[in-house]
Amino acid sequence: MAAIDSFGIDRLRTRLSKSAVILTPDTEGYQESLVRWSDTGRKEAGIVVQPVGYEDVSTVVRWATEHSIDIAVKGGGHSTAGTSSSEGGLVIDLSRMKHVSVDAAEKTIRVQGGATWKEVDEAGAAHGLATVGGTVNHTGVGGLTLGGGYGWLSGQYGLTIDNLLSAKVVLADGSQVSASPTQSQDLFWGLRGAGYNFGVVVEFKFQAYDQSPLVYSGVLAFPPEQLEKVVEVLNSGLANPDARSGAMCIITQAPDGSGPMIVVICFYNGTHEEGEARFADLLALTPILNTLGMIPYSELNTLQNPQATYGDRKSFKGVFYEPPLDTNFIRGVFDDFVAKVNSDKDLIPSAIILEFIDMRKICEVPLSQTAFASRNMTQNGILVMRWSDASKDLDHRNWAREAQKKWKTELDARKRNSLHKNDVPQYINYAEPGDSLVDNIYGANLARLQEIKAYYDPRNIFHKMHPIPLPATGTLEK
Ligand SMILES: Cc1cc2nc3c(=O)[nH]c(=O)nc-3n(C[C@H](O)[C@H](O)[C@H](O)COP(=O)(O)OP(=O)(O)OC[C@H]3O[C@@H](n4cnc5c(N)ncnc54)[C@H](O)[C@@H]3O)c2cc1C
Incomplete structure (x- = not known):
């Protein structure tokens, strides 16, 4: 260089x-x-x-x-x-490029490439609108969108990319293009799931939806011995899905330092009564903490902010499971995790986050319609390691890699008879590049992506995040 x-x-x-x-x-x-x-x-x-x-x-x-x-x-x-x-x-x-503008009549939101979901959530809410954004509002619109994007509204409206109407992109030669279903269609296809590979996206335009100002959400906490029961209830929620509903189960430490606990973030896009009915079985497990209630939509994606703070060293290891999540397996995961955290108190802010999202809407879109390769019923999670001592980087990452492998082994055993054996199970945005659990994170979409990469970025200028390998020969001249 x-x-x-x-x-x-x-x-x-x-x-x-x-x-x-x-x-x-x-x-x-x-x-x-x-x-x-x-x-x-x-x-x-x-x-x-x-x-x-x-x-x-x-x-x-x-x-x-x-x-x-x-x-x-x-x-x-x-x-x-x-x-x-x-x-x-x-x-x-x-x-410095965070501007967001809402077209209330058209129900669309234009977002500059450096914005975070906070700007989008707040601008949309001011007009009674929302789109599918990330569940932690200081996350960037850029990276989250270009890798797919799951959010609380995914049950109703699919992935963030399923609501992307167009994008403005600065390509490797400095030229500016618009990508949409009618302009640079191949680029538009590639942006939706492999989008960090082609240029700088300076503007996104999203479909927005009418959103009532209040939603039913909040946090429940349970003692560790309730883990199996909590997971059983969440499993049955996935077996009887409701597009307006979602949950996250988090294995973490009690803020008072008294030991591990199970936190569930619940979401229902409806009234208090509807939400309470949806989560009645969880409430019946008599949580030790219950903050559920009606909150402004623009606060929904702040619920995790007190834990998801800046600072410290962190590693994301994406995990995944085929529902129902096996309760024996998750007990083993819990025991391993608690033993690791107890072996080094520097790891106390670490957590395992497991999503319970209604995937039906996401799976309505054919796998070949966008570059996003993990469009299936597999649920996602993240093993978030957080520590401060840089000398422990290798140790903690190695441990996390081994812990992550157990999820793959479990999934492989479960999927032996599945029709979807060749699907990519791992969500690209939860996979650190070079550290993915699958050999080909782009799955069946790789060959087309290679052609598009060769056309738009033949010198591989944009290569930091899950770089698409250029084809050995036959690159097209732009
Ligand atoms: C606390 C936290 C919460 C999360 N919650 C969710 C969630 O709810 N749903 C979900 O799907 N994912 C979630 N993620 C994962 C998230 O989608 C990825 O970490 C994503 O890459 C973050 O994007 P960023 O712009 O903040 O990051 P950055 O580090 O800025 O970017 C990540 C990658 O995207 C590229 N990139 C970013 N913006 C652009 C752009 N405008 N043009 C071209 N390339 C760009 C960067 O070059 C980089 O390679 C979460 C992550 C964290 C840390």
Whole structure:
């Protein structure tokens, strides 16, 4: 990779908007710009550029490719694997491009590439509208959308990408294109599930839906001995799905340090009575904490924020299961996890998060309609490891990898007789690149993705997050 000399930076400065910001190791604000949600995602960039408009993004991409400088794109900065950071290279930091505009008549929401879901949730709610966004509102719209996107509204409306109407993209040669069902259709197909591979998405346009201002949601907590009963109730919820409903089961530590507990976040997009009826069996297990009630829609995706804070070292290991989740298996998972946390108290903020989402709407879309390869009834979860001592990185990651493998073994045993043996079980956004449990995260969509990659990014400029391997021969000229 070429060195970033000051002559090159001076030339770049003259080509950018006046309000665009350039940060280098000796300028104020540089250290702050390197901060990511996880300290494991931080890298010492040679230069950070914060564009303010689409033309700036084109300019900086052209400049970097002219000088053969490594490029990373930062949306919300939540990658735990550092895929939005560059060691010595350029970060295109989209944090000054967060504008959101709502067309209430058309029921659409336009979002700039650096926005977080907070901006989208709040702008939509002001017009009584919502779209399918992430369940932690400081997560970036960029990374979450480009890998698929599950949210509380997925039962009703599918994945985030199923509600993407169009996108504006700056390609590797600096040109700007629109991708939609009628423009650059192949790019639009690839963006929806493998989207970090083709360029910088500077704008997304989403379908929005009427959303009542209040929803039924909150947190229940149970002692560890209730784990099997809680999982049985959640399993039966999946067996009798309701598109307006969802839940997350979290194995974590009690805030008072008294030991592990089981937390369930419940969601029902309806009235108090409907929500209470939907979660009656869980409520009957007499939780030790119950905050369920009607809350503003714009607060729904803040419920996990007190735990999902910035700071510390973190690792995401995506797990998955074919419902019903086996109660013996989950007890084993629980015991292993608690033993690991007890062996090193630095791990106390770690957690296992298991989703219980109605997948029917998501599975209505054929697998070949978008690049997203894990469109099936398999449920997702995350083993979130969190610690502070950097010398333990390898140890904790290795342990987590072994723990993760047990989920794959369990799934393989369960799927032996399944019709969907060849589906990709792992959700791409919960898989750290190079550390996926499956060999081919793009599954049956890989060959088409390779063609699209060869056309739009033949030099593999955008290669940080699950890079699509370029085909050996036959790359098309753009
Ligand atoms: C606390 C937390 C909660 C989460 N909750 C959910 C959830 O509810 N549902 C879900 O589906 N996933 C969830 N995820 C996973 C999440 O989708 C991924 O971590 C996602 O990559 C985060 O995107 P980001 O923009 O914040 O991250 P970044 O680190 O900025 O980006 C991740 C990758 O996307 C690329 N990228 C980002 N923006 C753009 C852009 N505009 N153009 C081109 N490339 C871009 C980056 O280059 C990088 O490779 C969660 C993650 C965390 C940490």
